[in-house]
Amino acid sequence: MVFADLLFIFLFFALCLAISTFMKTNKARNIVLLVFSLIFYAWSGPWLLLVLCGMTFVCYFGAIQIEKAKEQMSGSGSPLKAKKMMRLTLILTLVICLGALAFFKYTTFLSTEFARWFAPTAHIPQIILPIGISFYTFQLISYVVDVYRSEVPAQKKYYLLLLYAGLFYQCIAGPIVRYKTVAQELTDRELNLSDFSKGITRFAVGLAKKALLANTLGALADTLVPVSGQGIHNAAAVTVFLGSLAYMLQIYLDFSAYSDMAIGMGLMSGFHFLENFNYPYMADSMTDFWRRWHISLSSFFRDYVYIPLGGNRKGIARQYLNLFIVWVLTGIWHGAGWNFLLWGLYFFLILCIEKRIIDFKEEPSKGAYVARRSITLVLLFFGWILFRYSDMSVMLDVLGGLFCINGNPFWDLTTSLTLLNNCFLLPAAIVACTPIIPYLHSLLDYAAYKKRGLRPVVRVLSVVLPILLVVLSALYLAGQNYNPFLYTQF
Amino acid sequence: MSNQSEQFDPISALLGEDQQNKKHESDQQKAKKPNHDEIPQWRDVRRETPTFVREKDQVSKIKIISFFALLGIGFLIGLLFFLRPTVSETEKRELTPFPSLTWSSFWSGDFTKEVSVWYADTYPLREGMIRASQTMKSAYGIQSVSIKITEHGEDIPTEIPDDIDQYIKDHESETDQPVNPVEGQTINNLYVSGDTAYELYAFNTTAALKYAQAINKAAEALSGKAQVYNVLVPLSYSINLPESTATSLGASSAKDAIRYIFSVVGDNVRKVQILDELTNHKDEYLYFRTDHHWTALGAYYAYVCVCQEMGISPMALSDYRTTNEIPGFLGTLYADAGQPASLKSNPDTVVTFKPNSTNDIIHYDGNGTKYTTYGIINGVSKTSNKYLTFLGGDFAYSEIHNPDKHDGSSVLLVKESFGNAFAPFLVDSFEYVYIVDYRYYKEMTLAQLVDTKGIQKVIILNNLVATTATARINELNAFFGS
Numbered sequence: 017m018v019f020a021d022l023l024f025i026f027l028f029f030a031l032c033l034a035i036s037t038f039m040k041t042n043k044a045r046n047i048v049l050l051v052f053s054l055i056f057y058a059w060s061g062p063w064l065l066l067v068l069c070g071m072t073f074v075c076y077f078g079a080i081q082i083e084k085a086k087e088q089m090s091g092s093g094s095p096l097k098a099k100k101m102m103r104l105t106l107i108l109t110l111v112i113c114l115g116a117l118a119f120f121k122y123t124t125f126l127s128t129e130f131a132r133w134f135a136p137t138a139h140i141p142q143i144i145l146p147i148g149i150s151f152y153t154f155q156l157i158s159y160v161v162d163v164y165r166s167e168v169p170a171q172k173k174y175y176l177l178l179l180y181a182g183l184f185y186q187c188i189a190g191p192i193v194r195y196k197t198v199a200q201e202l203t204d205r206e207l208n209l210s211d212f213s214k215g216i217t218r219f220a221v222g223l224a225k226k227a228l229l230a231n232t233l234g235a236l237a238d239t240l241v242p243v244s245g246q247g248i249h250n251a252a253a254v255t256v257f258l259g260s261l262a263y264m265l266q267i268y269l270d271f272s273a274y275s276d277m278a279i280g281m282g283l284m285s286g287f288h289f290l291e292n293f294n295y296p297y298m299a300d301s302m303t304d305f306w307r308r309w310h311i312s313l314s315s316f317f318r319d320y321v322y323i324p325l326g327g328n329r330k331g332i333a334r335q336y337l338n339l340f341i342v343w344v345l346t347g348i349w350h351g352a353g354w355n356f357l358l359w360g361l362y363f364f365l366i367l368c369i370e371k372r373i374i375d376f377k378e379e380p381s382k383g384a385y386v387a388r389r390s391i392t393l394v395l396l397f398f399g400w401i402l403f404r405y406s407d408m409s410v411m412l413d414v415l416g417g418l419f420c421i422n423g424n425p426f427w428d429l430t431t432s433l434t435l436l437n438n439c440f441l442l443p444a445a446i447v448a449c450t451p452i453i454p455y456l457h458s459l460l461d462y463a464a465y466k467k468r469g470l471r472p473v474v475r476v477l478s479v480v481l482p483i484l485l486v487v488l489s490a491l492y493l494a495g496q497n498y499n500p501f502l503y504t505q506f
Numbered sequence: 507m508s509n510q511s512e513q514f515d516p517i518s519a520l521l522g523e524d525q526q527n528k529k530h531e532s533d534q535q536k537a538k539k540p541n542h543d544e545i546p547q548w549r550d551v552r553r554e555t556p557t558f559v560r561e562k563d564q565v566s567k568i569k570i571i572s573f574f575a576l577l578g579i580g581f582l583i584g585l586l587f588f589l590r591p592t593v594s595e596t597e598k599r600e601l602t603p604f605p606s607l608t609w610s611s612f613w614s615g616d617f618t619k620e621v622s623v624w625y626a627d628t629y630p631l632r633e634g635m636i637r638a639s640q641t642m643k644s645a646y647g648i649q650s651v652s653i654k655i656t657e658h659g660e661d662i663p664t665e666i667p668d669d670i671d672q673y674i675k676d677h678e679s680e681t682d683q684p685v686n687p688v689e690g691q692t693i694n695n696l697y698v699s700g701d702t703a704y705e706l707y708a709f710n711t712t713a714a715l716k717y718a719q720a721i722n723k724a725a726e727a728l729s730g731k732a733q734v735y736n737v738l739v740p741l742s743y744s745i746n747l748p749e750s751t752a753t754s755l756g757a758s759s760a761k762d763a764i765r766y767i768f769s770v771v772g773d774n775v776r777k778v779q780i781l782d783e784l785t786n787h788k789d790e791y792l793y794f795r796t797d798h799h800w801t802a803l804g805a806y807y808a809y810v811c812v813c814q815e816m817g818i819s820p821m822a823l824s825d826y827r828t829t830n831e832i833p834g835f836l837g838t839l840y841a842d843a844g845q846p847a848s849l850k851s852n853p854d855t856v857v858t859f860k861p862n863s864t865n866d867i868i869h870y871d872g873n874g875t876k877y878t879t880y881g882i883i884n885g886v887s888k889t890s891n892k893y894l895t896f897l898g899g900d901f902a903y904s905e906i907h908n909p910d911k912h913d914g915s916s917v918l919l920v921k922e923s924f925g926n927a928f929a930p931f932l933v934d935s936f937e938y939v940y941i942v943d944y945r946y947y948k949e950m951t952l953a954q955l956v957d958t959k960g961i962q963k964v965i966i967l968n969n970l971v972a973t974t975a976t977a978r979i980n981e982l983n984a985f986f987g988s
Contacts, residue, residue, distance in 0.1 A: 247658020
């Protein structure tokens with residue numbers, strides 16, 4: 017099931033929200049949420065539940081063992097043996113989790129590559145990737161490691177850990193919520209009007225971003241620069257540019273829409289997830305971009321890979337090696353394919369160069385600031401092209417097409433028609449990638465603060481707009497039968 | 507929340523810029539606590555904007571109640587099972603039925619996937635919602651001239667591969683696309699300009715070769731029994747749009763495609779060239795402007811070409827005693843283009859020429875059920891799909907006997923829906939006309955049918971788009987018995 021779907025909104029979520037809101041205790045709410053989450057997850061195939069529940073059990077059991085060993089360490093017994101036991105359990109748990117992730121995610125790709133070179137006739141196993149596994153595996157790992165680091169106590173109740181890992185708000189496309197962020201709220205949270213109201217707005221904005229903008233942009237990108245590569249070779253340069261731009265806008269709006277909806281639904285049931293995006297296309301350097309893009313993933317790699325490897329504390333050479341490892345992992349986390357590796361290395365390279373040439377402590381001049389922002393956007397534009405095409409020949413067609421190297425025209429009728437047919441969509445999508453609307457909102461808010469007479473207007477808008485967005489999105493969703501979320505495949 | 511500030515310093519350590527990080531943090535703090543004396547500044551805007559005026563609980567309550575009400579209404583409408591439609595009038599297709607439950611479909615998740623599709627596809631207010639959403643979509647840009655391309659044509663090669671069957675085998679997986687824009691499915695490539703919508707054809711080498719080989723197999727199977735005629739129907743853009751426009755829209759050249767396919771089809775098949783004849787009459791009403799089919803007039807000129815190829819004299823248009831005009835037709839392209847106003851205000855008129863000899867036809871559907879209630883030309887005042895006037899729609903197999911002729915002449919038309927407008931013209935020229943819609947007919951192979959009925963001439967008629975759809979060609983092959 018995906019969020020931008022009539023069945024989800026009007027049946028699944030409507031029921032879940034109504035039942036869980038009217039439950040008296042958090043325990044009852046948790047059980048309702050868990051049941052709904054399991055149904056949601058099983059919707060993509062009940063066998064997937066075995067993977068989710070199994071991996072959660074391994075981590076549940078591992079964390080409890082780690083905590084037991086820890087108690088032994090501080091108590092009587094032999095501390096050395098207990099410490100060994102603790103490490104062994106951690107390693108074993110991580111090996112099982114990462115092993116399962118690697119098995120589901122990379123087996124098909126690796127055996128295809130192996131077969132290509134060594135055994136062209138071999139039968140290649142086609143392994144289905146359990147939906148959301150990349151997200152919940154990382155959540156579970158962060159939990160076990162945090163228990164090991166004594167940052168959180170182990171969860172004694174299996175069903176609560178399963179709720180943490182499998183909560184349908186974030187289970188299949190993030191954000192990667194840390195256990196310590198929600199540990200307390202799992203059992204001890206309050207519903208209040210203000211959070212609920214914020215949650216509705218957030219959910220509505222996310223749904224509209226997905227349904228009204230991202231889906232249409234996605235269709236545009238698939239038409240102009242299809243992943244299959246069909247027709248790209250002869251397409252006009254500006255058409256290829258528009259298609260790639262549509263993809264760049266889509267991937268942010270789509271993915272952040274998912275996080276918006278997750279955060280919004282969280283607020284409606286008393287959870288406070290951390291932000292996952294902060295207007296990434298407003299970044300003034302790639303360094304800045306990665307502070308703003310998929311924050312829960314980059315901070316995961318920081319806290320569980322980069323720093324444990326020594327971070328920047330073991331000399332410059334070691335620091336670059338650590339960065340290299342992080343970016344290789346970031347690349348392949350996004351998918352099993354050479355292009356994802358290439359994409360990771362592309363950012364590694366840019367970040368290394370930025371470290372050498374940009375002095376982040378200095379306030380840039382106006383000109384330098386504009387230049388840096390433009391360069392960042394251009395580099396991102398090409399980054400998304402690497403990201404999109406697993407077929408290298410198609411990628412080269414796209415890159416060549418942008419500069420008329422394919423012998424393609426610069427401009428043709430399709431280009432003008434595409435521009436004409438989307439002349440309001442593209443600017444609207446660009447605006448949605450910036451904080452312009454929140455800024456206008458705060459201006460209006462300020463005006464209402466100064467002038468009492470404006471307050472009723474603000475109140476009416478704050479009720480009507482979110483509802484209107486949900487209605488418009490539902491209308492739009494009714495008219496389309498195909499709208500998978502981009503990020504659920506990772 | 508255990509650590510508020512963590513929110514905005516995700517990867518700072520990764521990049522080793524602690525100071526920068528601190529700066530961001532302090533910015534963040536500033537943003538959260540609005541300075542009530544200053545106008546908000548652009549640079550202070552962050553993910554969570556500061557609020558100057560706290561929302562009143564009462565306002566929150568109204569908002570929450572409205573949200574619940576909205577979900578509740580949507581939920582209740584979804585429950586109205588008896589109002590769920592099964593057919594979409596505007597899209598001219600059957601909606602997804604509720605899936606049947608089997609253990610394997612349940613376990614793999616196919617069942618639930620289908621349930622989701624069914625729920626959205628048959629949602630009670632869907633038609634109205636779609637109309638509303640189409641109005642919304644027109645806000646995405648200026649749509650007076652619009653284009654939608656989902657299939658891109660390949661370059662039409664000048665040479666034929668040495669081993670055609672091997673070539674098809676090697677490339678078959680690539681052609682396994684969901685292309686089947688014949689009747690009831692969405693149209694892949696569409697161009698709308700003013701009051702006219704054009705379906706665009708995208709050439710596919712492997713499919714073209716496969717189609718040509720299928721025709722060769724048919725001729726082989728009928729060798730010594732009946733003569734095979736092959737008609738390839740170009741789409742309206744090939745006749746009515748300048749070639750340069752078609753090229754810059756990415757549409758394949760019908761002329762080159764037909765030449766290529768006919769160069770692979772053997773000489774034992776009579777290849778009927780209709781492109782030039784249609785082009786000669788390009789100012790006439792040969793194709794619908796809101797539907798992907800041709801008009802009876804377009805089909806008539808193809809009939810003239812077929813007669814010439816057969817060496818018989820065609821009926822003149824003025825010979826037809828009963829002609830009829832049915833106005834107000836908005837067809838598939840209209841639905842597919844998102845019901846644009848420019849088409850809606852200029853609907854098509856369906857013109858029919860009723861055969862002089864008889865209007866009687868016997869139909870059989872795919873299950874062998876017999877129908878005698880339809881005529882060759884039908885009244886269609888009650889249905890929105892006026893193209894159904896021709897034969898009453900697509901039936902697997904049909905027979906017509908011309909009482910005015912006694913020469914034992916017989917013809918079999920193998921067709922998809924483009925053949926419906928064409929078939930009525932054959933009636934006055936032959937004693938027996940048999941029609942097979944190869945998409946639905948499963949009873950006999952071509953050779954068996956020709957033997958059983960003693961058929962002398964076989965016309966295989968396809969629009970060019972059908973030669974790009976693997977599913978269509980597989981059905982042809984199945985009928986030809988290979």
